[in-house]
Amino acid sequence: MKRLPLLKYCLxxxxxxxxxxxxxxxxxxxxxxxxxxxxxxAEKKLTSKGIPGAALSIVNLGNxxxxxxxxxxxxxxxxxxxxxxxxxxxxxxxxxxxxLAAKLSSDGLIKLDNSVSNYLPDFIGTEYEKNLKVYxxxxxxxxxxxxxxxxxxESRMDYPDIVQKLVTVKPICExxxxxxxxxVMFSLIDDVIxxxxxxxxxxxxxxxxxxxxxxxxxxxGYEAMVVDSNYALPHVRGKKRWYTAKLKKNYYKVGPAAxxxxxxxxxxxWLKAQLGQYPEVLSLDALSKQTRPYTRTKKEMxxxxxxxQLHEAYYGLGWRVYNYDNETxxxxxxxxxxxxxxxxxxxxxxxxxxxxxxxxxxxxxxxTTEFINRLLTYKREQTI
Numbered sequence: 001m002k003r004l005p006l007l008k009y010c011l012x013x014x015x016x017x018x019x020x021x022x023x024x025x026x027x028x029x030x031x032x033x034x035x036x037x038x039x040x041x042a043e044k045k046l047t048s049k050g051i052p053g054a055a056l057s058i059v060n061l062g063n064x065x066x067x068x069x070x071x072x073x074x075x076x077x078x079x080x081x082x083x084x085x086x087x088x089x090x091x092x093x094x095x096x097x098x099x100l101a102a103k104l105s106s107d108g109l110i111k112l113d114n115s116v117s118n119y120l121p122d123f124i125g126t127e128y129e130k131n132l133k134v135y136x137x138x139x140x141x142x143x144x145x146x147x148x149x150x151x152x153x154e155s156r157m158d159y160p161d162i163v164q165k166l167v168t169v170k171p172i173c174e175x176x177x178x179x180x181x182x183x184v185m186f187s188l189i190d191d192v193i194x195x196x197x198x199x200x201x202x203x204x205x206x207x208x209x210x211x212x213x214x215x216x217x218x219x220x221g222y223e224a225m226v227v228d229s230n231y232a233l234p235h236v237r238g239k240k241r242w243y244t245a246k247l248k249k250n251y252y253k254v255g256p257a258a259x260x261x262x263x264x265x266x267x268x269x270w271l272k273a274q275l276g277q278y279p280e281v282l283s284l285d286a287l288s289k290q291t292r293p294y295t296r297t298k299k300e301m302x303x304x305x306x307x308x309q310l311h312e313a314y315y316g317l318g319w320r321v322y323n324y325d326n327e328t329x330x331x332x333x334x335x336x337x338x339x340x341x342x343x344x345x346x347x348x349x350x351x352x353x354x355x356x357x358x359x360x361x362x363x364x365x366x367x368t369t370e371f372i373n374r375l376l377t378y379k380r381e382q383t384i
Contacts, residue, residue, distance in 0.1 A: 025061035025350050034378055035066045042355075042367050043070050052242055053081040053232045053358045055264035058371075061275055061350040065268045073232045073358070075242045083265045084217050086231040087356040090251070090258050090334030092341045097189055097256035098138055098318020099274075099282055100204055102290035106283055110134065110196045112317075119195040120188065126167050128175070136175045137188050138317040139294035143171030146180040153183060159253045163188065179295045179315065187254040201256055212281045213273055217263035222252045225261045232358035234338015242359055245338045258336055264356075267343070271352025274330065274345045290317040291330055291347075305365050309373075327376055335360070342368040349379060 035058050046054050053071035072078035073085060104110045112135040117123035123132065128142075136142045148169055152162045162184055172178065190201035197204070202220050210218045225231055226247065235242040251258040262270070273282050293314030300306075300313035300320070312323035322329040328348060334341035341356040342364055353371055357364055 027062045028060065031060055031063045032066075034374075035060070038371055038374060039066065039068050041370070043068070045363060045367060046070055046357075049361065049363055050075075050242055051357055051359045051361060051363065052078065052235050052244075053085070053087075055081065055083075055085065055087055055232075055267065055354075055356045057264045057267040057271060057352075057354040059268050059271045059275070059352045061272070061277065065272075067264045067268050069264055073230070074244050075235055076244070078233070078244075079229065081232060082230070084230060084263045086217055086219070086225055086261045086263055087341070087358060088225065088232075088234070088334075088336060088339040089260045089262055089341050089356065090336040090339050091183075092332050092334040092343050092354075092356075093256065093258050093260035094138075094186065094318040095270075095274075095332050095343060096205060096209060096260050096318070097186070097201075098290045098316065099286065100201075100209060101134075101138055101189055101193070102286040102317055103208060103282055104193065104197070104204070105289055106286040110192060112138075112289070116188065116192065119192045122163060122167050127171060128167065131175045133175065134189070134192055135294060135317065137182075137186055137192070139315050140179055140181050140186065141176050141295040141315075142180065142182060142185050143173045143175045143178065144169060144180050144182060144185055145172050146182070148180070148182060149184050153253055154250050159184075159187070162253075176295075179297050179299070183251075183254045183257040187256045189256050205260075209281065213269050213278060215262065215266040215269050217261075218266040218270075219261045220255050220259050221261075222247070222249045231261070232339075234336075235359040236338055237360065248337055251336050258334070262356075264354075267354035267356070268352075271343075271345065271354060275347070275350055275352060291319055291321050292316050293321045305369050324372065325376055329372070333364075340364045344368065344372065346375070349375070351375065 052075045053073055056068040058066040067083050069081040069083050071081050073081060105112050113133050116132045116134060117129045123129055132142060149162050149166055166184055193204060194200045205220055234245045234247055236245050293316060295315040297313045297315050301310055309325040314321040320331045322331055330345040332343050338360060339358055344353040
């Protein structure tokens with residue numbers, strides 16, 4: 001299973017790969033056994049750690065989707081999690097922002113290489129006026145110190161007031177030069193989209209992504225999360241057990257960065273969209289735009305659980321782009337109080353993986369890594 005070098009692949013071959021998805025997808029008679037075995041492993045691990053609830057979605061084009069709900073919405077007296085139970089995706093929300101921006105760019109509705117100041121007057125007369133481009137917002141290459149003013153997201157300050165403070169911060173490098181993960185700056189894509197199209201981010205997400213993909217449980221924001229009782233509440237670990245926490249509104253302020261809610265059923269659809277199965281919603285051109293490796297992320301190379309396997313790491317538009325053990329992966333994780341999430345797309349293998357938990361636990365790193373390693377071993381053994 002020899003692969004092209006990551007950078008060369010992303011820039012020259014991604015459209016070819018997506019264009020041949022339908023041809024390459026084949027039914028695997030051993031897939032059900034493989035994926036169910038992993039599902040049993042994951043559920044056993046989750047149960048052993050007392051994790052309240054989980055939503056697991058695995059897709060393999062040409063085969064049936066594997067969607068598995070585990071546990072309860074609350075540690076005590078909660079209802080059973082089902083395939084339509086909503087979870088917070090936290091920063092996995094950024095994949096939706098990246099895909100939507102790529103879609104709008106592909107359709108000619110926004111220009112990723114335009115200056116942000118063309119859309120947002122607050123940036124006129126600042127150090128960002130000429131050099132900060134739209135794609136810098138979504139690729140975490142604005143030049144700001146990492147997580148600039150995330151502390152204010154936790155406060156009662158409104159988002160527009162946080163932005164007013166943000167534009168006064170002196171950058172640590174020119175835009176496009178260094179990587180600095182952002183939530184406030186990233187979410188300015190909402191304002192850019194509104195200025196460009198006269199529709200806000202929420203409207204575009206619903207009309208351009210959720211509705212045409214029939215993601216019936218997916219939504220944006222706090223009110224949509226709690227619209228009925230079928231949602232997983234957040235949990236934090238005490239000395240002896242998991243405690244249900246209050247669902248906080250703060251990170252919903254930054255909708256593009258952390259505001260999406262979705263079910264296991266929704267995530268299976270989202271994975272298939274990333275694998276080119278809904279070209280009328282996400283075209284091949286849009287899919288190639290979002291995974292262009294804009295920003296090198298050296299820090300990711302030292303991630304403890306992946307250190308030996310990770311050979312290259314970049315950030316595209318709302319997506320991480322990795323060379324993991326010579327396999328190209330598109331990835332994102334999420335973490336907000338009481339929730340953890342992971343999303344992995346294997347574009348060459350036509351496979352996608354999503355796991356969302358209503359608990360703050362590092363176990364998700366182990367479970368995702370185990371799936372990746374099992375999958376690569378399984379696929380490579382098939383070629384021998």
